[in-house]
Amino acid sequence: MHLTTSDSASVTESETAVGNALTAKTAPPRNAAPALPDEPLVKIRPSKSSVALDLRDLWAYRELLYFLTWRDLKVRYKQTALGVAWAIIQPLFTMLIFTLFFGRLAGIPSDRVPYPVFVYAGLLLWTFFANAVTNSGNSLVGNANLLTKVYFPRMIIPGAAVAAGLVDFFIAFVILVGLMIYYGVSVTWSVMLLPVLVTLTTLLALGVGMWMSALNVKYRDIRYALPFVIQLWMFISPVIYPSSFVPQKWRWVLALNPLTGIIEGFRASLLGQKAFDWVSLGISAAITLVMLVYAAYTFRQMERSFADIV
């Protein structure tokens, strides 16, 4: 009997097919390893009370943002007969119903612009905002499997949900252009401000969505509260009515809603039916910024426990 001294205990083992699959064990060639950096690429420590935003990490994962956005869009319209048309159908039919009830029957004023154009412009922005907040608010919980299995900056998940909403927004925007042509609404130079307003909406949606998504991981109440809050939020935003519809002495309350300045500004820049309310827009921008910073901070704070509690 030939005896080897190395691995005697394997005599006792009943090796499975897998074990036999590879005949000889090869020692890794140590010299093939790349030279190591002096400083660790990744340092893992228990985090202190405050955490930096780490924009560099976010930037490194920008492609993942793209892929998750793309996935959200792909999945949303997979195996639907109408596909992307749903991005249009939602605001379009809401506009038709609102035009009938609020425009015709209730006679809500619309700043001298045909009510369908007026309400669609508002609904367009509102639908984007509402969907973005709802989807990103549920995004972390919906992607629990990713949270517990892979590392990447978690902000990408609510971020992708907002980005996917933005794509829908642009698709539905085409209808608005059509409506404006149909009703002969001409654009002025103020349309240049449109990108700013869309950006502001996106940031606000990101802020609220990110905050909600983080809270949702810990408190599932958010899942039930969010649709309800969003529904109420629409009625306190000048979507179906102009802010001039509200009595002067209550208008400042309305302006505290960051969407007031944004939606009013959006209409003003696109339809040019009235002057910009810079004050209201300034309030919106300020609240958006505060919201975003606060949300990012809270998110980073809560992020560390996501994988443990989701």
Place this chain on the structure above:
Amino acid sequence: MKPIIKVQNLSKQYSIGAAEAPYATFRETISGILRAPLKRLRGNGRVKDETIWALRDVSFEVEPGEVVGIIGRNGAGKSTLLKILSRITEPTIGAVDLYGRVASLLEVGTGFHPELTGRENTYLNGAILGMSRIEIERKFDEIVAFAEIAKFLDTPVKRYSSGMYVRLAFAVAAHLEPEILIVDEVLAVGDAAFQKKCLGKMEDVAKHGRTVLFVSHNMPAVKTLCSRALLLDAGSMVLDGGVDHIVDTYLRVGTDQIARTGIIPEDAPRTCGTGEVRFRSVQLTDRAGTDVSQLYLGQPFRVSLTFEALKEIREALIDVTVVALDGTRVAYASTIDGGNPPIRIPPGLHTIEMDMDVVLLPREYTFAVGIHHSTGTTIELIERALDFTVLRVAQNGGDSYRWPTVWGYVRPSSRWYARELFPNALTTGVRGAQDQIVGGNNGTS
């Protein structure tokens, strides 16, 4: 060589409450806030959550190119360790430094979406695992070929067979090119043929000088792939060393029988004893004083006993018995052996060390330790103070116990004479067996 992974005193604490209700609700939080101060007012201010340490003070280093298997029972902390190294969850205490790009594969097909096609999922999964789009494009054909799903590339994966699904998912992951690859039990899936292919792929990865941490319950796979293994139990690292020894130890013993600390608690099970002296700890070390939990075949060892005497014992003796885990008492040594007089134990804490020269055959053993009056009355007796394992090989690798069935418990010193049967023999007194064995108290010196 400089390590690529450096783990220092890593610990992770979970609250057990979280296991029952993974998420709180506002109501609970609010009622908690309201109740907490009341509790404090009532004076029984124990508002602490019950917590467990999923990982406790784990330290190790891995050099570039090493393939390290991490083994242990379910709940031993393997996955928690991988999750911390993958930055999915944070440690409670401790530090990790990684000197390379990390990719972790804690699950096959993370992020796969059933509605998306194979092609789409390849891109998505690749991106989730940290590949760039260009990288995925470059490797796309290779991935598809590896997964053997070329025909179904444009079919949603929800229509895939589970085998196809796993093949594609693994194929994507297998084409990651990080410097450090962390893999958790992914080979448990798929059929044998594909498992074989996966193992081959992982071996390739290791050959290219990449560092791999590999968790698996598939011991032959661990043995095949890894050069080194870490054994975890109840969150602590029990053993670290060559993969064969550790896997064998794990397979034969099961970690639950390895007493790790040798710390004797106040309420340790005692069947007899007057209790004037209490053992505090039992330690097994090599002759240099380094703690060991396993002995190489023939390795000399030392037993250190720490005990506390509550009052003076005028005439006492202390003994240590090596007991095989089948209950057989194998070797006994006491302080009065060889005609030594009884010892006097003053009150207080004492440590006594004992070198035992006995070649134990590969098995699992425990130490029974006792303190008795010289009259024979037992003062303190711990029948299972510290478990340890004797390995099948000698420290220098030159000697080993080769047979699956272990006959007997100890190897006596022996001398064999028959010059013509020993081709290498130079003298008449050929010592075919181990010549370093010299009996101490076992009567063969």
